[in-house]
Amino acid sequence: MxxxxxxxxxxxxxxxxxxxxxxxxxxxxxxxxxxxxxxxxxxxNQSARSLRLRKTDTIGVIIPLAHETGQLISDPFFLEMIGRLADEITRRNYAVLLHKVVVTETGWLERIIQAHRADGLLLIGQSNQHEVLNKVARTYKPLVVWGAQLPGQSYCSVGSDNVAGGRLAVAHLAKTGRKRIAFLGAVDAPEAAQRFDGYQQGLADAGLPFDPALVVPAHYTMDQARETIAAFIASGVSFDAVFAFSDVIALAAIAALTEAGRSVPGDVAVVGFDDIVLARHSAPPLSTVRQDLALAAREMVDRLFARMAGDPAGSVLSPVELIVRGSSA
Structure with missing residues (x-):
């Protein structure tokens, strides 16, 4: 110089x-x-400049997967959410730094923060790290999480009404005459637990009994979910409908049902959750509970930049919408 x-x-x-x-x-x-x-x-030298200014012009996007270590960033939901977040971040002339966190030793989030490689952090999902997020949020403010709102939560979150979504899906299936509605998906992460709660409430609303035999803890990846659902079909448990935690699991269910010689929706109706792009192009097109991911990304980034500026920005819960297509019509 x-x-x-x-x-x-x-x-x-x-x-x-x-x-x-x-x-x-x-x-x-x-x-x-x-x-x-x-x-x-x-x-x-951008590293030296960042040290001097204590500003990196970068936002960290973290995907915590302690609950499902086999899930890939190439998962269609992650790809769509990352893309929408990146659009919102780069529109503000910031760069994106992506982290996938599978191993979660004590202090993993603190170490990311202390590295000072980003001015703020966005997390896609809570995994099983709710208490970690709560602890960090007491002192680190530029943090926004996509996920469920939970009792005693101290961090800012943006998410969808998962319970209402589960109830909508089951109500739709019950209205079309389905009596034996299976739930597909693990329930060890907050969003999944809420969707399962909505499933149970939907059964009660429709006057249908809850049967534990119809709860199938399928993995989130397409191949593993397909194997689990195929085994469930082969077990002989009677069911005429499926509500899946995600569209990926729902699409795996359609594939497994088709391979087993069962028609969708003739023999089994299927409803997913998310409304990823693939849902509209499956055969048959997938009925699903739609989350507005474009709105979600905008809300997350707006709240993060407000918090980076020292302004208050609280959590928000967005409504969901049932989209009926050929898999359940």
């Missing part, structure tokens, strides 16, 4: 401001300094 200052006949501070695009430096002089820098191969 001192070399460039000598060549341009200006001070080092003027070079620094010019390379940062400061409008207080006249544009012709800025252009001259930038040209000298480019000619001599000078680039700003």
């Amino acid at each position: 001192a070399d460039i200052a000598r060549m341009a006949g200006v001070s080092i501070s003027t070079v620094s401001r010019a390379l940062a695009g400061n409008p207080l430096i006249p544009k012709p002089l800025r252009d001259q300094i930038v040209e000298i820098a480019q000619t001599h191969g000078y680039v700003v």
Whole structure:
């Protein structure tokens, strides 16, 4: 920087401001300094700049998967959510730093924060780390989580009404005459537990008994879910409908049912949750409980930037919508 200052006949501070695009430096002089820098191969050391300014212009996006270590970032829900978050973040001229966290030793989130590689953090899902999030949120404010709202929660979350979604799905299936409605999905993460609660409430609303034999703890990945559902079909348990925790599990169910010679929706009606892009293009198209992920991403990023600025920003719960397509019609 001192070399460039000598060549341009200006001070080092003027070079620094010019390379940062400061409008207080006249544009012709800025252009001259930038040209000298480019000619001599000078680039700003962003790590040093971030240390000096204590600002990285980067947002960390974390996917915690302690509850389902085999799940991949290429999961359709994650891809869509990451894409929408990235659009909102880059619109604000910030970069995105992606973390997938499978092993969760004590202090894993604190270590990410202490590395100072991001100005704020967005988490996609709570996994089984609710208490960790609560502890960190007491002192670290630029943190927003996609997930369920839970009692005693101290962190900011954005999520959908999972209980209402479960009730909507079961009510729809019951209205079409289905009596033996299975629930597919593990219930060890907060969102899944709430959707299962909605499933149980929906059965009670429809006057249908709860049968533990119809609860199938399927994994979240397509291949594993398909194997689990195939085994459930082979067990001989009678069922005429499925409400799945996610669209991925619902699509796995349709594949397994088709392989077993059962028609969808003739023999078994299927409803998922999320409304990922694939849901509209499956055969038959998948009925699902729709979450507005575009709105969710916007709410998450808006709240994060408000918290980064020191402004209050609380949690929000968005309504869901039942989308009826060919898998249950």
